[in-house]
Amino acid sequence: MFKAITKLASLRNFYFFAGKLIPWFGWPTLILLLVGLYWGLVVAPPDYQQKDSYRIIFIHVPAAWMSLFIYMVMAFSAAASLIWKTKASEVFANSCAPIGAAFTFLALATGSLWGKPMWGTWWEWDARLTSELVLLFLYLGYIALQSAIEDRRTAARATAILAIVGVVNIPIIHFSVEWWFTLHQGPTVTKMGKASMDSSMLIPLLIMAVAFKTYFFTVALMRSRNEILERESHTKWVQEERERL
Amino acid sequence: MSRSVSQSSSRAMLELFRRDLKLAGRNKSEWLNPLLFFIFAAILFPLGIGPDSAILTQIAPGIIWVVALLAALLSLDSMFRSDYEDGSLEQVVLTPHPFSLLILTKISVHWLLTGVPLILLSPLLATFFHLDSGATFILMKTLLLGTPVLSLVGAIGSALTVGLRRGSMLLSLLVLPLYVPVLIFGANAVAASSAGLDIGGHLMIIASLLVLSITLAPLAAAAALRISIG
Numbered sequence: 001m002f003k004a005i006t007k008l009a010s011l012r013n014f015y016f017f018a019g020k021l022i023p024w025f026g027w028p029t030l031i032l033l034l035v036g037l038y039w040g041l042v043v044a045p046p047d048y049q050q051k052d053s054y055r056i057i058f059i060h061v062p063a064a065w066m067s068l069f070i071y072m073v074m075a076f077s078a079a080a081s082l083i084w085k086t087k088a089s090e091v092f093a094n095s096c097a098p099i100g101a102a103f104t105f106l107a108l109a110t111g112s113l114w115g116k117p118m119w120g121t122w123w124e125w126d127a128r129l130t131s132e133l134v135l136l137f138l139y140l141g142y143i144a145l146q147s148a149i150e151d152r153r154t155a156a157r158a159t160a161i162l163a164i165v166g167v168v169n170i171p172i173i174h175f176s177v178e179w180w181f182t183l184h185q186g187p188t189v190t191k192m193g194k195a196s197m198d199s200s201m202l203i204p205l206l207i208m209a210v211a212f213k214t215y216f217f218t219v220a221l222m223r224s225r226n227e228i229l230e231r232e233s234h235t236k237w238v239q240e241e242r243e244r245l
Numbered sequence: 246m247s248r249s250v251s252q253s254s255s256r257a258m259l260e261l262f263r264r265d266l267k268l269a270g271r272n273k274s275e276w277l278n279p280l281l282f283f284i285f286a287a288i289l290f291p292l293g294i295g296p297d298s299a300i301l302t303q304i305a306p307g308i309i310w311v312v313a314l315l316a317a318l319l320s321l322d323s324m325f326r327s328d329y330e331d332g333s334l335e336q337v338v339l340t341p342h343p344f345s346l347l348i349l350t351k352i353s354v355h356w357l358l359t360g361v362p363l364i365l366l367s368p369l370l371a372t373f374f375h376l377d378s379g380a381t382f383i384l385m386k387t388l389l390l391g392t393p394v395l396s397l398v399g400a401i402g403s404a405l406t407v408g409l410r411r412g413s414m415l416l417s418l419l420v421l422p423l424y425v426p427v428l429i430f431g432a433n434a435v436a437a438s439s440a441g442l443d444i445g446g447h448l449m450i451i452a453s454l455l456v457l458s459i460t461l462a463p464l465a466a467a468a469a470l471r472i473s474i475g
Contacts, residue, residue: 134422134425137418137421137422138422140418141415141418141419141422144415144418144419145405145406145415145419148406148409148411148412148415149408149409154472154475157472158405158469158472158473161401161405161465161468161469161472162401162405162419164465165401165423165465166423168461169422169423169426172426172454172457173422173423173425173426176425176426176429176430176450177425177429179429180429180433
């Protein structure tokens with residue numbers, strides 16, 4: 001078992017493994033995105049209070065979920081690279097960061113767009129918006145540290161520590177901000193089946209959430225493949241691969 | 246670990262503590278400048294906002310806390326830098342003593358030189374902002390519990406960036422998001438007490454942050470320093 005993992009962890013094997021995985025994530029992403037967007041934006045009924053402007057949740061809520069999910073994936077991957085010194089998990093953690101930052105930004109931007117008609121302001125110092133903003137800065141710090149250290153392996157180990165420190169801090173930041181002040185409406189989807197949301201809206205929301213997850217894995221694997229080609233550009237197999245492409 | 250090694254570890258910590266204090270005594274500007282910054286930056290706010298005492302009293306806890314945080318940030322860059330540059334940090338790593346304990350020693354010296362004077366100076370700033378004595382006392386209590394957290398958490402960022410040229414800008418980007426909880430509870434405890442609320446909860450939360458960071462931050466900082474030294 002452990003042998004199989006370490007074998008996969010070599011960059012060359014991970015490159016080809018990722019290449020095989022990408023279509024399995026990519027095609028579902030395309031289909032689920034089309035279905036989810038059509039269902040959410042056209043088929044689902046308008047909200048009785050918020051009319052059509054609630055429809056932004058089909059982007060906003062999955063993006064906000066992704067922002068935390070990706071940080072967790074990134075931190076686990078980084079921790080794995082610290083513990084087992086596997087290069088593949090270093091590469092994967094690195095390729096998570098910009099995607100996570102992008103989703104966090106998307107969640108903030110859509111939240112702000114929704115806030116204008118609903119709260120009457122572009123920005124409100126509300127608990128979840130604020131902790132999302134802090135999360136964006138955690139991502140940016142990670143990316144900045146990664147690009148500041150020239151040696152890739154050192155960079156990977158240093159950012160891994162930062163990611164782990166971030167994971168310990170995220171719940172603390174979240175709850176301290178929440179406790180500080182909150183205007184945000186309570187979580188609508190708490191548990192499967194107990195959501196305070198009609199299934200005509202819930203189903204497209206969950207479809208979008210799955211689509212965002214598969215999208216993340218597709219793009220993260222693509223980015224990993226690029227980084228592997230860059231890192232291993234001196235090796236023979238990469239040069240062969242280049243000629244093939 | 247045998248008894249003699251653990252005894253010699255505590256001696257090593259004591260020696261390191263003395264050495265760092267002595268070095269700080271010879272190089273006063275390193276820790277005096279952040280303190281001057283603390284005072285000057287806080288004075289800028291009344292100048293910018295105007296001398297209305299009602300507004301000043303209301304915003305004072307937040308401003309004093311933010312300025313304290315920035316002063317701590319300013320002094321972080323020098324926490325490990327000179328030791329890193331002259332190679333003495335490498336010698337510290339090579340000793341048989343637990344590296345994280347020695348780092349904890351260095352962090353506590355940093356707190357003694359930046360955090361403690363800040364607490365002692367805060368009544369002066371409180372006077373500038375017309376805070377009453379009760380609020381000043383609470384401000385000092387929150388600073389007493391909160392400034393060690395600033396040094397401890399900051400040590401991780403300092404350890405990660407010590408090997409980098411132009412690391413200080415990056416350092417603030419790494420550390421500031423992690424300072425958010427301390428700032429929130431520290432500044433709001435003062436505000437809550439002037440509103441007549443009980444602040445026991447605030448103080449306990451800051452204390453728990455302190456306990457958490459004393460336990461974990463030296464380990465993370467030690468690991469980060471090992472990577473920076475390479």
